[in-house]
Amino acid sequence: MSVKRSRKLARFIVGTSLLVVIGAGFSAAAHSSTTGVKADKNAYVTIVVAPGETLWSIAGLAGGNAADVVSEIVDANHLTSSDVHAGQKLLVPVQ
Numbered sequence: 001m002s003v004k005r006s007r008k009l010a011r012f013i014v015g016t017s018l019l020v021v022i023g024a025g026f027s028a029a030a031h032s033s034t035t036g037v038k039a040d041k042n043a044y045v046t047i048v049v050a051p052g053e054t055l056w057s058i059a060g061l062a063g064g065n066a067a068d069v070v071s072e073i074v075d076a077n078h079l080t081s082s083d084v085h086a087g088q089k090l091l092v093p094v095q
Contacts (some may be wrong), residue, residue: 027053044076044091051086063095 009034047058069092074082076091084090 036074043094045094047092049084049086049088049090053084053086055082055084058090058092062092069093069095 047060055070055073056066057074059066062069070082072093073079073090076093
């Protein structure tokens with residue numbers, strides 16, 4: 001193997017290793033920010049409704065009893081119907 005080729009291989013290995021280490025660091029930081037947090041009874045997160053989503057699909061992602069979560073979403077956002085549209089911002093309870 002030529003010197004030029006071995007240097008190129010070494011740079012590739014070092015670069016890839018750095019990317020793996022940086023990715024692991026970001027993963028650990030993201031995991032630590034979401035674990036160990038106790039949600040307040042009245043804690044909400046704001047979401048933007050994606051195309052095709054319904055209150056029931058959002059409630060299913062939020063966890064807990066879907067019917068109760070839908071009711072909480074309706075109450076928190078002062079909705080008069082269960083219709084939501086893409087781009088709409090909603091307060092969703094944190095379970």
